[in-house]
Amino acid sequence: MSTISPLTLASFKPSKKPRMLVVDDEPDNLDLLYRTFRRDFQVLRAESGIEALKVLSSEGEVAVIISDQRMPEMKGTEFLSKTVPDFPDTVRIILTGFTDVEDLVEAINAGQVYRYITKPWDPDELKHVVERASETYDVLKRQNEQLHRAEKQTKLMVTVGQLAAQTMPASDALQFLADGFGQILAADACTLLLSEDRGSSCYGPAEVAAVAASELVAAAISTQTTQSAVNIQAARQSDQAAASDALYASGTECHVVTPIVYQGEPLAVLSLQWDRAYDTVEDVTQLLDVIGPQVALFLKAAML
Structure with missing residues (x-):
């Protein structure tokens, strides 16, 4: 449903x-x-x-x-x-x-x-x-929906804040972010992909190569704005371009990609996938737009 x-x-x-x-x-x-x-x-x-x-x-x-x-x-x-x-x-x-x-x-x-x-x-x-x-x-x-979403936002901000307060290897920090965002947003897969092939981390059965090649990821990078797609499997039946996207072959229904940008410089993209069909993910994109700058500050200061 x-x-x-x-x-x-x-x-x-x-x-x-x-x-x-x-x-x-x-x-x-x-x-x-x-x-x-x-x-x-x-x-x-x-x-x-x-x-x-x-x-x-x-x-x-x-x-x-x-x-x-x-x-x-x-x-x-x-x-x-x-x-x-x-x-x-x-x-x-x-x-x-x-x-x-x-x-x-x-x-x-x-x-x-x-x-x-x-x-x-x-x-x-x-x-x-x-x-x-x-x-x-x-x-x-x-x-209660407003409180629930505010709680999600707080948890995401705490996740990023915990990294700023701790010292850990870059690979562990990336994994911590991917796990945190994936779990808090109830995603089936989450990938944090650094620009210029400088590293990545995954939560769930995500395929880095397929994420990197996704047209939605390319659009997020080129426009430096969050991109989303819903009801993907239905679209794949009628849209040849969507059908050719290897990332969606496993049954992904919703996909959100947020570019992590610091002062115009693209640092990474955050990809979230859900296997359930949702009518909209606008509130997710709005939430990620709020959290994205915090992630960018952390990546710029602590890792890049």
């Missing part, structure tokens, strides 16, 4: 419609909830908490969960509490026809329940609550 970016949180699966899960042991209630929300949501259904956990395990994160409280085997609040560790951003709503005040208050105070709605529920009221819940989920996801 294609996702937005290598920097996107693994639990985030974008969809044209927000996804929600409705859980109730009474089929008539499930059908009613499905009919209520099917126009605006992709609705998943489960007849018990145990079944709902299996649905989440196979389908992944949803924006909203609506669960009945009184169900066999597992109460709604117990089920919802089990979803918190894996899906902390999901917004949870309880439907109850009983006054289980102690259970509900405990769940709400623990941050496991966003709202509770008493039965029989009013469709318009429930729609309004779910709409607000979906908006809350969107805000949480945006905030």
Whole structure:
């Protein structure tokens, strides 16, 4: 499945419609909830908490969960509490026809329940609550994505900073950079290729010769700007030039190349490859454009 970016949180699966899960042991209630929300949501259904956990395990994160409280085997609040560790951003709503005040208050105070709605529920009221819940989920996801990407940037800067604070052979320093960038950006392969054949280092199954011969690398060097390609295998089927690029024969789907430049002097290129198909890698290129000058300073001062 294609996702937005290598920097996107693994639990985030974008969809044209927000996804929600409705859980109730009474089929008539499930059908009613499905009919209520099917126009605006992709609705998943489960007849018990145990079944709902299996649905989440196979389908992944949803924006909203609506669960009945009184169900066999597992109460709604117990089920919802089990979803918190894996899906902390999901917004949870309880439907109850009983006054289980102690259970509900405990769940709400623990941050496991966003709202509770008493039965029989009013469709318009429930729609309004779910709409607000979906908006809350969107805000949480945006905030967490921003924090996640800021964390990646910090880790990359720390990686470069650690080299400046240590003394190690040039080959070890290059390998440290390639490993750090490859792991932090979840790349399948990462190559740091110095200009004028002065050395290289690789993370993952990267082929230095194929990287050096890549047209994307040549474009990054000539323009001194970051270059990227996405959905490469689909492009190879229709583009003869892309098909001839040996670097992509092993199944690479995305490729980003950042030139490492110091005062107009090209020092190296950083090549990152992913075997997964992403819709865009713009945020990766933006991040590398921020970090690139720091790498250039290190290479110029400590190695070249």
